[in-house]
Amino acid sequence: MPRYAMVIDLQRCVGCSACSISCRNENNVPDGIYWSNKITETSGIFPNVRYHYIPTLCNHCENAPCVRGCPTGAMHKLENGITMHNPKKCIGCKYCEFNCPYGVIYFNWTNPHKPWKNREKVLEGTTSPAEEVEKVGGNTIPYYNPEREETLAGIRPKGVVEKCTFCDHRVKRGKLPRCVDACPADARVFGDMNDPNSKVRQLLGKFRPFRLKEQVGTEPHVFYIRDFNPANYQPSKGGI
């Protein structure tokens, strides 16, 4: 059985957010919820400052606090290591969200995708609800991706949590997670940790990877390698 993991090459990542946009489309992610997100940091003291960008997603931890704490097993591990959620069993206690050290679980505070059904006119004399566009023979915007339904509710209802699933529905069909596919810089590598020949294993052996908040013992399965920093400096003896 594979054990899936992701390596994110921070030297290749340009912070374009294509991962986040494609994730949103693939998984019908509602407004205000981010399965794929980022941490931005500024280091140094002005004028010597630098900007850092770290893409984030569910870490599919080996010792997942969200899974341990879920009272009904709605949040659970698949055999391939993916941390999966079953909204049908979710009581909406939000303990997984409370307990996630990485801030990657969100709660549906209201009915999702309200703008999809919004019939209010932005400009007088114009309108764009799908039914009316269809009536005049136009193509409606394909907001909804039905493929998501293969392993999870296509749209999660209000009152339950949701988070990244490593695009388990695509992985099941031998495809890459959508964020990996969409990355224009090929900064994301996805694969089987148990396969010694997988690219993931090769990269983890070649570089010195780090994971977020390793000290809490959750064993995340999203690894980061390298760093985007083209800066250089003149060598000197002790800075003198």
Place this chain on the structure above:
Amino acid sequence: MNPKPSNRLFFPWLGLLGIAILIGLFAAFKLLTEGHHLFNANDVLIWSLPLGVYIYLALASSGLTLLASIPLVFGVKRYEPFAKRLVFLAIAALLGGFISIGLELGNVLNMVYILFSPNLSSPIWWMGTIYSIELVVLVLKFQRIHAGDWSSTTSKTLGKIGFLCALIAPLMIGSVFGLTESRVTYFGPLMSIYCLLMAILSGSALCLFYNLIHAQITGNGLAEDKNSLMRELTRIFTGSLGAVIVLTFIKFFFEGSTVIPEFLNYHKYAQVFGSIAGMNTEVVLGLFLPFILISIPGLRYNNSTRMLTSALVLVGTLAMHMEILLAGQSRPVGPKAEQFPDVISYFPSIWEWMVFMLSIAVMLLLFSLGERFLKLEAKPA
């Protein structure tokens, strides 16, 4: 509460509670149909007033059950006049708490999976299960006592199970927070011990306050035997107050002396109700002041002092639960800092106040009906 049959305020009082319950039910309907965006909570400050109220009432219920165990489990006969009322108050408080948590949950109908798909590693599962067992056991125990069965094997066994539940459940509430890796400021066994002590404190405060108010409303005053019991209860109250103060000092000391970044941040925002001389307002007014007042020999057994101190503790403990709950959630975790402010400010929405009102009103309604119809002062023949 326990108004005489002739008391003309009884029905207006019931009417008032009825209005509060109707308003609360409207809030419940809106939450079920529209979702929890009606709360002033978000993906950083996840748990808000209804959860604080649940913790408060559930712990008070455990405290009342533990007090009821003095006569019912440990056989201290002089406490028997309190026993039936204590069991009933514990049931009412726990029901109030369940209403609050039920309306905090996003999908309360899925609660059935607590039974069909249990996760034994989850502190929430243990907390929910033990409190559910406690409620059932308390109701059965009350039914036995009401039928005059104080000492059959079944009745005693129910008392023992209730005692064990009331002892373990507060520890489980503490572990819900104490096992949270993402929020270091909650982490550790201290939260469980704190919750158990808070349970005993709020239970004894509620018992003291309730009995004094009851004597006031009925105009009967406290009978001699009850008066001496109230003196003992005052000592239990003072002792538990002292224990919570010691633990609070230990907590302050640890939080104040560490340089772990999460604690430094926590310390910065851990005074959501402001401070008096550098200490949290709710701790000064809800713990120190009552302790000082109740420790003065001339005031200790004065009814006004006892009523004031127990009222201060009842308000103070709710504030302390809210302070701990909010301060630990005030800063976004990980990438949520990208979409939320550095610090989340919070004031309960009108819907949260309505849930609060519903929980308290149901509890008070049960108190009132119980006093009127269930002979809560009964003791073994």
